[in-house]
Amino acid sequence: MSKAYDVIVVGAGNAALCAAISAQENGAEVLVLEKGPIHKRGGNSFFTDGAIRFAYSELKDIRKVIPQLKDEEADTIVMPEYSTSDYYNDLMRVTEQQSHPELAGQLVSKSYETIAWMCGHGVEFELNYENQSFKKEGKIHFWGGLPVKTRDKGIGLVKRLLTRANELDIDIWYDSQAVRLLTDNEQISGIVIQKNGQEQTVEAKSVVLACGSFEANKEMRSKHMGSEWEAAIVRGTEYNTGDGIRMALELGAQTFGEWDGCHSIGTDANVPKVGDFNKPGDIFKKHSYPLGIMLNKDGHRFVDEGADFRNYTYAKYGREILKQPDHVAFQIFDSQVRPLLRKEYNLEEATVYEAHTLDELIEQLPVDKEQFLQTIEEYNHAVQEGDYNPSVKDGKGTEGITPSKTNWALRIEKGPFYAFPVTCGITFAFGGLHVNSDGEVLNEKQEPINGLFAAGEMVGGIFYKNYPGGSGLMSGAVFGKISGSQAAKYAGVHRENAALK
Secondary structure, eight states: OOOOEEEEEEOOSHHHHHHHHHHHHTTOOEEEEOSSOGGGOSGGGGGSOOBOOOOBSSHHHHHHHOTTOOHHHHTTEEOOOBOHHHHHHHHHHHTTTOSOHHHHHHHHHTHHHHHHHHHHTTOOEEEOHHHHEEEETTEEEEOTTOOEEETTHHHHHHHHHHHHHHHTTOEEESSEEEEEEEEETTEEEEEEEEETTEEEEEEEEEEEEOSOOSTTOHHHHHHHHOGGGGGOEEOSOTTOSSHHHHHHHHTTBOEESOTTOEEEEEEETTOOSSOOTTSOSSOSBOOOGGGSEEEETTSOBOSOTTSSOGGGTHHHHHHHHHTSGGGEEEEEEETTTGGGSOGGGGSTTOOOEEESSHHHHHHTSSSOHHHHHHHHHHHHHHBOOSOOOTTSOOOOOBSSOSSOOOSOOOOSOSSSEEEEEEEEEEEEESOEEOBOTTOEEEBTTSOEEEEEEEOGGGBOSSOOSOOOTTHHHHHHHHHHHHHHHHHHHHHHHHHHHHHHO
């Protein structure tokens, strides 16, 4: 038996650390449990590109959380408003109206105040010039509701949150796997952990589960999402194996959300099988597909690459790649768009084939060469005339082929030509636990389990089918902050009641 705590937070990523900091500032004595070793801390948050979606009314709102933005720089920026209604509508649109209204509303309405709160605790933000802006008539125009990212990507986010946790004297135990929740008189009383090969019990008045979903558990992926998901690459930490979900279910928690759905993307076909902590920062993704076309090994296109901005399609196209033969596809570009491709295409880690002619390019690929060429030829004939503008939905599409390409359709005709092989990388599962807007975990009767809270990827019911880019980090921070404060308040009341006895 070790020291007792008011609040134990399971996990050490964005959601968990926000919960721990929030609990501490609300008067709780806090312990953070990290399953991995110290050099593999930070969960999936460590691997993120750092883009974070929140509602704002104008540039001055953003300048409050990016104080280093000078007047002369601000004068060159055109920043469209992204209201709470815009955010809510985007979330509902991409989830096909399935996102739980109460949870979606909490995420959206608390997004800006949570960003400001994170800034107050030392998290640094910067403008997302590289991926969310374009230059026109001497002005920098932002688009897509995602103008801000954390400085130094997920690495910087985790570093700043850990620094703040240490400043607040929050205890963090590494190599400490949570294995079982304990209750007394139908309320949380502690947790059993596995540490140094031995089990030990830690007493607590409340617990916040923020240790990710089950995407790194091959058996759970196969059971809940289908056997084909055994082949998916795990983009982030190998430690998100569903431990928190399992422990909560053992106490009677209610499952919630789309358990056969997930956030998945097209990633380099030669990516490591799990996230490499020596190469973090989301460097393997391949997200310029709207500027080209994607074909499978049989030589067929299988999605509308230009259906929408990548912010609103990338999280669902990974599963479409997984459905293809050998779970592989090829993104094809020519020299017209090659300079426009995102930074990740220029990294030494990127796998690429290049040739001066299409025939020479396809000779290098393990594909049905005749069908490959035929599909590109049919696509080129289907491309309609019009003004090409990759910074807006330009309506320059195709006619007479299936699937069509709705926007940004250029003929693949000017060498050199490029092929980037991609496979499916899973980020997190959409299914999780049912929580209320205060982060309390609910049982099968939809009643709170006393003293049990959850945040981050464990919260089910927010994302279905698809995902607006940057919403995962925001959800983790919003529900982390809420669950931490509520867990602290619950622990305080519980402590006072115990003292009265």
